[in-house]
Amino acid sequence: MSSPHAHLYAAAGTSGLSGFFSFFRYSRRALALVWDTSRGLTIGLALCTLVAGVLPAVAAWVGKLIVDAVVAAMALHAEADQALSFASTWPVLRYVAFEALVIALIALAQRGLSAQQSLLRALLGQKVNVMILEKAGTLSLAQFEDSEFYDKLTRARREASTRPLSLVNKTFGLLQNAISLASFAVLLVQFSPWALLILLIGALPVFVSEAKFSGDAFRLFRWRSPQTRMQMYLETVLAREDSIKEVKLFGLGPLFLQRYRDIFDTLYAEDRRLTIRRDVWGFLLGLLGTLAFYGAYAWVVIATIGGRLTLGEMTMYLMVFKQGQAALSASLTAIGGMYEDNLYLSNLYEYLEQPVDPSTGTLTQGASPGDGIRFERVSFTYPGTREPVLQEIDLHLRPGESLALVGQNGSGKTTLIKLLTRLYDPSEGRILLDGSDLREWDDTILRRRIGVIFQDFERYQLPVGENLGVGDVDAFTDTERWETAARRGTADAFIERLEHGYHTQLGRWFENGQELSGGQWQKVALSRAYMREQADILVLDEPTAAMDAAAEAQVFEQFRRHAKKRMTILISHRFSTVRAADQILVIDNGRIIERGTHESLLTENGRYAQLFRLQAAGYK
Numbered sequence: 001m002s003s004p005h006a007h008l009y010a011a012a013g014t015s016g017l018s019g020f021f022s023f024f025r026y027s028r029r030a031l032a033l034v035w036d037t038s039r040g041l042t043i044g045l046a047l048c049t050l051v052a053g054v055l056p057a058v059a060a061w062v063g064k065l066i067v068d069a070v071v072a073a074m075a076l077h078a079e080a081d082q083a084l085s086f087a088s089t090w091p092v093l094r095y096v097a098f099e100a101l102v103i104a105l106i107a108l109a110q111r112g113l114s115a116q117q118s119l120l121r122a123l124l125g126q127k128v129n130v131m132i133l134e135k136a137g138t139l140s141l142a143q144f145e146d147s148e149f150y151d152k153l154t155r156a157r158r159e160a161s162t163r164p165l166s167l168v169n170k171t172f173g174l175l176q177n178a179i180s181l182a183s184f185a186v187l188l189v190q191f192s193p194w195a196l197l198i199l200l201i202g203a204l205p206v207f208v209s210e211a212k213f214s215g216d217a218f219r220l221f222r223w224r225s226p227q228t229r230m231q232m233y234l235e236t237v238l239a240r241e242d243s244i245k246e247v248k249l250f251g252l253g254p255l256f257l258q259r260y261r262d263i264f265d266t267l268y269a270e271d272r273r274l275t276i277r278r279d280v281w282g283f284l285l286g287l288l289g290t291l292a293f294y295g296a297y298a299w300v301v302i303a304t305i306g307g308r309l310t311l312g313e314m315t316m317y318l319m320v321f322k323q324g325q326a327a328l329s330a331s332l333t334a335i336g337g338m339y340e341d342n343l344y345l346s347n348l349y350e351y352l353e354q355p356v357d358p359s360t361g362t363l364t365q366g367a368s369p370g371d372g373i374r375f376e377r378v379s380f381t382y383p384g385t386r387e388p389v390l391q392e393i394d395l396h397l398r399p400g401e402s403l404a405l406v407g408q409n410g411s412g413k414t415t416l417i418k419l420l421t422r423l424y425d426p427s428e429g430r431i432l433l434d435g436s437d438l439r440e441w442d443d444t445i446l447r448r449r450i451g452v453i454f455q456d457f458e459r460y461q462l463p464v465g466e467n468l469g470v471g472d473v474d475a476f477t478d479t480e481r482w483e484t485a486a487r488r489g490t491a492d493a494f495i496e497r498l499e500h501g502y503h504t505q506l507g508r509w510f511e512n513g514q515e516l517s518g519g520q521w522q523k524v525a526l527s528r529a530y531m532r533e534q535a536d537i538l539v540l541d542e543p544t545a546a547m548d549a550a551a552e553a554q555v556f557e558q559f560r561r562h563a564k565k566r567m568t569i570l571i572s573h574r575f576s577t578v579r580a581a582d583q584i585l586v587i588d589n590g591r592i593i594e595r596g597t598h599e600s601l602l603t604e605n606g607r608y609a610q611l612f613r614l615q616a617a618g619y620k
């Protein structure tokens with residue numbers, strides 16, 4: 001196949017019938033999932049399925065009894081030539097009453113089915129979504145940054161929460177139809193086993209075409225998911241408050257909307273082609289079924305005229321044949337649908353089974369406590385890229401010391417922090433904390449020791465207090481801790497002026513949400529880092545870029561006061577904030593090119609001195 005998506009076609013594994021059946025392997029897991037979600041509802045579904053499956057044959061049989069009883073009563077009535085009485089009509093009417101009861105029971109069972117299905121749908125949707133989100137929490141940052149993986153996640157979230165129930169509904173539907181069919185077969189085989197065969201042969205072609213087209217539909221869904229993701233992204237950009245400013249000012253609306261439409265047009269053209277092919281074939285092959293039915297119809301009629309069947313039997317066989325055919329084609333369509341659901345579920349399980357990095361250690365204390373942080377010849381290349389971003393980094397930071405990282409945009413400063421916080425592991429070399437490799441540390445303990453604010457910190461659409469609380473989940477709602485952290489992060493003054501103080505909702509997503517200025521948000525993020533009272537490593541990546549000069553001075557005064565006995569790492573492009581650090585590293589293109597104190601670096605008269613003078617000149 002020359003298509004660029006050939007590997008996906010292969011992955012969908014639809015080569016022949018064995019491929020087709022191999023995809024039913026998720027049915028059992030879907031059933032187990034539904035069973036775990038609610039046993040009561042699953043049992044209820046099974047019971048209603050059974051009742052709704054058996055009763056149609058009973059109704060057909062009662063129909064035969066009615067017709068035959070009517071014929072007999074009519075003959076009797078003509079013979080006896082007497083007026084109609086209760087006694088003469090009751091033998092027929094009781095069958096009518098019985099049939100009414102059966103039909104009422106079928107309706108009850110069907111109601112029961114749909115009610116239980118809708119309850120189960122809600123429960124199951126929630127359960128699967130929670131599974132997806134829980135799994136997301138165990139994945140590494142690198143996995144999220146991998147676009148193929150991200151596709152899987154998007155696909156899982158978009159479709160899979162409804163698929164398990166759909167699969168189970170179809171399984172039960174299939175069972176129900178199978179039960180009906182078996183009971184019809186019991187009746188039909190008395191007429192002729194050949195009639196059964198005709199029934200089967202008539203329905204088979206539709207089934208085969210359904211199976212083929214479900215596979216096609218899935219492959220379409222699968223390979224187009226990058227496009228669907230782009231569509232979702234454009235929707236977000238065009239309709240979200242945080243992007244709408246630029247969309248308006250740059251006049252991006254029509255441009256993006258056109259791109260959105262173009263994607264739709266491509267997808268729609270493919271959908272249309274598939275739908276038309278699916279339905280044309282469905283119709284043509286369905287004709288075979290109709291042909292089979294009318295063939296059998298003629299046969300039954302001839303047999304009745306020949307006196308081999310009673311009128312009641314004729315009615316029954318016709319009904320049984322018609323309903324049997326409907327049940328059979330419904331079963332076969334259900335199998336096709338189950339196949340499709342299985343394909344979608346394969347995607348969900350592929351996501352859920354994504355291997356999790358098992359590399360969290362167990363250490364809660366290092367081999368030589370008090371040694372601080374050491375980088376030993378650390379190099380790092382981002383997954384999926386070739387160029388190393390950091391090369392042979394050596395550094396040592398002891399408790400009570402401060403370190404500043406200086407360097408051009410893209411030189412690797414933030415990456416160094418990502419390695420320290422174990423969002424990634426070094427490609428070469430090792431990072432030690434208190435004499436032990438970070439990989440040996442228990443991740444939770446390690447992260448508890450680090451308070452960090454990244455440049456691209458998160459702006460949660462939560463009350464301002466909780467925006468601080470996220471810094472320490474154990475104190476998420478602890479107002480006293482919020483206040484202490486806000487004081488250290490110099491956010492207290494403006495928070496207290498907000499209408500509801502620490503309980504003021506932030507962001508625009510929810511009612512009465514208040515938006516903050518860039519500098520205010522930065523103070524919130526800084527205070528968040530201070531929530532980690534246990535943390536003895538404090539990392540600030542451009543913490544004051546959006547602050548005014550007075551605010552910045554205040555932040556650093558607090559910082560120095562708070563930094564005693566701690567290890568602090570500061571990334572900044574402002575030399576005024578960097579100069580007080582005990583150790584300054586100048587990073588260029590992933591390598592440390594200079595190191596020392598402010599004074600020693602100025603004396604050295606290298607890159608640092610040059611950049612410092614450049615910036616100082618700017619202020620003159």
Ligand SMILES: Nc1ncnc2c1ncn2[C@@H]1O[C@H](COP(=O)(O)OP(=O)(O)OP(=O)(O)O)[C@@H](O)[C@H]1O
Nearest residue numbers: 145382385389407408409410411412413414415416
């Ligand atoms: N997730 C990622 N995947 C691949 N490459 C990345 C990723 N994040 C950053 N990079 C690349 O790594 C290099 C270093 O980025 P980093 O964010 O560490 O720079 P920085 O020194 O912090 O820059 P700045 O001063 O602009 O914040 C850049 O060339 C960037 O393109």
